[in-house]
Amino acid sequence: MYTSLSMRQRWGIGSFIVFLALWELNRHLALIKPDLVSSPGRVIVAGWRLLTDGEFYSHLYVSMLELFCGFFLAVVSGLIIGALIGRYRIIGSLFDPLQMALYSTPTVALVPLFVLWFGVGVGSKVFIVFIASFFPVLMNTASGIRQVDPLLTRMSRSFGATDWQMFQKVLLPGALPAIITGIRLGWGRGIIGFVIGEMYVSLKGLGYLIRTYGNAVQTDYLFFLVVFVAAIGLIGTNLFRRLEQTLSPWREEEGTR
Amino acid sequence: MAHVSIRDLEITYRHPQKNTEFVAISGVNVDVERGEFVTIVGPSGCGKSTLLLAIDGLLKPSAGEILIAGRPVTGPGKDRALVFQEFALMPWRTNERNTWFGNELQGEKKQTLREIASRFLKLVGLEKFGQHYPHQLSGGMRQRVGIARALAVNPDILLMDEPFGALDAQTREIMQTELLRIWEEDRKTVLFVTHGIDEAIYLADKIVVMSARPGRVKEIIRVDLPRPRGMKVRELPEYGRLRSHIWRLLEEEFAMVAGG
Numbered sequence: 001m002y003t004s005l006s007m008r009q010r011w012g013i014g015s016f017i018v019f020l021a022l023w024e025l026n027r028h029l030a031l032i033k034p035d036l037v038s039s040p041g042r043v044i045v046a047g048w049r050l051l052t053d054g055e056f057y058s059h060l061y062v063s064m065l066e067l068f069c070g071f072f073l074a075v076v077s078g079l080i081i082g083a084l085i086g087r088y089r090i091i092g093s094l095f096d097p098l099q100m101a102l103y104s105t106p107t108v109a110l111v112p113l114f115v116l117w118f119g120v121g122v123g124s125k126v127f128i129v130f131i132a133s134f135f136p137v138l139m140n141t142a143s144g145i146r147q148v149d150p151l152l153t154r155m156s157r158s159f160g161a162t163d164w165q166m167f168q169k170v171l172l173p174g175a176l177p178a179i180i181t182g183i184r185l186g187w188g189r190g191i192i193g194f195v196i197g198e199m200y201v202s203l204k205g206l207g208y209l210i211r212t213y214g215n216a217v218q219t220d221y222l223f224f225l226v227v228f229v230a231a232i233g234l235i236g237t238n239l240f241r242r243l244e245q246t247l248s249p250w251r252e253e254e255g256t257r
Numbered sequence: 258m259a260h261v262s263i264r265d266l267e268i269t270y271r272h273p274q275k276n277t278e279f280v281a282i283s284g285v286n287v288d289v290e291r292g293e294f295v296t297i298v299g300p301s302g303c304g305k306s307t308l309l310l311a312i313d314g315l316l317k318p319s320a321g322e323i324l325i326a327g328r329p330v331t332g333p334g335k336d337r338a339l340v341f342q343e344f345a346l347m348p349w350r351t352n353e354r355n356t357w358f359g360n361e362l363q364g365e366k367k368q369t370l371r372e373i374a375s376r377f378l379k380l381v382g383l384e385k386f387g388q389h390y391p392h393q394l395s396g397g398m399r400q401r402v403g404i405a406r407a408l409a410v411n412p413d414i415l416l417m418d419e420p421f422g423a424l425d426a427q428t429r430e431i432m433q434t435e436l437l438r439i440w441e442e443d444r445k446t447v448l449f450v451t452h453g454i455d456e457a458i459y460l461a462d463k464i465v466v467m468s469a470r471p472g473r474v475k476e477i478i479r480v481d482l483p484r485p486r487g488m489k490v491r492e493l494p495e496y497g498r499l500r501s502h503i504w505r506l507l508e509e510e511f512a513m514v515a516g517g
Contacts, residue, residue, distance in 0.1 A: 155345035158313055158333050159359040159410065169361075173349045250348040250392045 038219040043227070046220035056209075063194055063205040066122055067232075070129025071190045075183055078134050082141025082182070086175070087167060092142065103135050107193060111200050125197040125205070132193035133186035140182025144175030177248045184240035191233045258327055260446050261289040261312065261414065265321035268307050281307040282472035285321070287465055292444045296457040298503065299467030299475075300510045305450040308472070309418050312448065313339050325414070335363070338407035342419040344399045346391040352402050353378065353387035359410035377405040380439060397428040404439070415440075417449040421456070433459055437486055454503050458496060459486060466503060469510045476506060 020040050026032055027039045050056045085092040111128060118124035148171050156166045198207025206229055213221040266285040271278040282304035289295050297305045310316045312323055314332040323330040325337070338359065346355045354361075356378055357370040365373070378384050381401040391399050400420055407415060420436075421429040433456060440447060451457050457464050464478045480499065482490050490496060 151341065151343055151345045152347060154315065155339070155341060156358075156362070158315060158339045159362050160333050160335065161362050165362055169358075170347065173347070176349070248349065250390055 035217065036219060038223050042220040043223045046218075047224040047228075050221065050224060059204050059206055059209055062122060063198065063207065066125040066129055066194045066197075066205070067190055070126040070193065071133050071187060073126075074130045074133035074186055074190065075137055078137025078182065078186065079141055079179065082138040082179075083145060083167075083172075085138070086142040086145025087171065099135075099138070102131075103139075107132050107189075108196055111197055114197075115201055120201050121203060125194050125202065128197040129190040129193040133190040136185035136189060137179075137182040140178050140185065141175065144178025144182070145171050147178070148174035177244055180240055180244040180247065184237055184244070187236040187240065188233055191229065191236075195229060259288040259324075260291040260293070260326060261287075261448070262324040262327075263287045263308075263312070263321070264324070266308070266311065266318055266323060267320035268304070268311055268316060269319040280471040282467075282470075285467075285472065285474050287474060287477065289446060289448065289463075291446055293462045294440065294447045294449065294460055295463045295465060296449045296451055296461040297465045297467060298451055298454060298457040298507075299472060300469050300507060301452070302470050303467045303510070304470060304472030305467060306418050308467075309339070309416050309448060309450050312414075313337050313416050335410060336413040337416055338410050338412035338414075340400070340403050340407045340415070340417040340420045342422045344391070344396075344403045344423070346399055346402055346406075348391055351388050351390055352383065352394070355391065355402055356387075356405045356409055358406055363410070373409050374405075377409045378402070380408065380442075381405045381435070395428070396424045397432055400424065400432065401435070404436070408439070408443075413446060415445050415447045417447065419450050419452060422452065429453075429456070436460070441485060454500060454507070455491075457503070458482075458499050459490065464499075464503065466506050469513045475510070478503070 023037070024039050024041060026037060027034050027041075081095075085095055107128065110131070111124075114127050114131075115124045118127050152170050152174065153166060156170045161169065194205065195207040195210065198205040199211045202208040202211075206225060210222065210225050210229075213225065263285055267283045268281045269278050270281055285308065287295075297308065299305050307316060311318055312325075312330065314330045314334060314337070346352075347358070350358070353371075353374045356374040357365070360370055360373050374387065375384065378387055381404055383398060383401055383405070386394065386398065391402065394402070400423075403420070421432050424432060437460065449457075449460060458480060461480045464480060466475045466478065467473065468475045478499065482493060482495060
């Protein structure tokens with residue numbers, strides 16, 4: 001098991017290096033128009049310029065503000081409503097049609113509407129992030145609670161658990177892996193949310209920068225920003241994966257048994 | 258007065274969507290005295306587990322009644338504890354925290370919980386595994402945690418639903434002897450559901466043989482084998498006689514289930 005994993009890792013890293021090399025070579029070989037794809041060297045230089053320029057951080061701040069506010073609201077409300085839906089079937093059926101409709105509508109299409117409601121500033125982006133992150137958290141929480149082994153709920157009833165005790169001591173811990181998965185997915189959606197929102201209309205932010213540099217055909221800056229945003233996504237996703245593994249060590253082992 | 262008294266018990270399952278119902282058990286009459294070890298044996302689907310769940314208060318009778326020390330059963334209670342075939346341990350809790358679960362629900366303090374868990378894990382021979390998790394244990398060990406958990410709430414009645422059914426044959430035999438050793442310390446009233454005739458005879462003071470569905474009591478048989486029950490008990494002629502008798506009773510039922 002161990003060797004094949006690091007083999008895979010080696011192949012992955014290897015192909016990535018080859019990719020970078022070809023990309024850099026393209027500047028000289030011009031297989032694809034260099035203006036369109038830039039090169040790793042130029043991207044790094046552009047990145048350096050941005051990171052040493054103070055103004056970049058004011059944009060970063062705005063985007064992170066939007067992301068964290070919207071994401072936090074989504075997680076809190078998603079958990080509460082998700083728990084209610086998961087626990088009480090009736091509430092679930094009440095929400096179902098609304099949920100289905102909202103979930104299937106691509107957030108992108110609703111962005112202009114949200115801007116009309118909340119303006120061109122931070123407010124509308126927070127709302128977009130919220131809507132984008134809310135549904136994965138909600139749905140994973142609800143299904144996580146529903147799929148807790150009924151044997152365990154029966155067992156807790158047998159030992160005299162009240163409804164609240166069962167929720168607190170059996171359903172919630174049992175649903176925790178699914179809940180964290182929902183939060184992890186919400187994070188990714190939230191990032192897409194603020195980027196799209198800012199690209200549509202904004203005064204500041206990473207998406208604003210992407211739009212600006214895109215319009216100016218400054219591909220080196222553009223690539224750097226895209227990688228930067230992707231890195232934010234990756235860091236968050238990895239953190240949540242690690243959290244899930246720490247909180248539910250038994251799942252991995254059960255898989256290998 | 259009998260400790261557990263089951264009178265004309267009938268339990269019907271109703272299918273919520275299809276609006277059909279089927280009778281799981283019907284007209285069951287059984288008395289269990291205090292300190293008796295009673296095994297319930299019968300063909301698959303005869304309602305043995307249903308009977309146990311009803312005694313535990315998790316299922317409501319559609320007719321008849323269950324009395325415990327003269328009082329009717331209205332729901333689960335501190336006087337009864339159930340041991341499940343599939344163990345029903347919470348994988349996210351250590352064995353120690355699983356063991357004290359029933360006591361925790363009753364609001365015991367942390368210090369008390371630790372003492373209780375320690376005592377009962379020791380009783381079932383798992384004192385070194387308190388901080389481990391269920392998934393790190395074998396099937397037999399997990400069931401011991403289940404038994405420890407049930408005993409920890411100090412029930413008057415121990416209900417066991419095919420507790421060794423998920424274990425391999427060798428572990429099963431070891432666990433049977435273990436169970437009797439633990440039981441001898443306290444001599445609680447036990448109702449033990451099983452598929453196995455040998456198990457039913459080996460453990461019991463009294464055997465309730467049930468018919469195929471709808472489950473009825475075919476016969477109640479006293480077991481006069483000496484206690485403590487060792488390996489040798491299986492060689493006694495009385496054991497063989499009981500075994501043949503029960504086999505014949507169940508043969509009729511198997512034939513019915515198979516559509517004979």
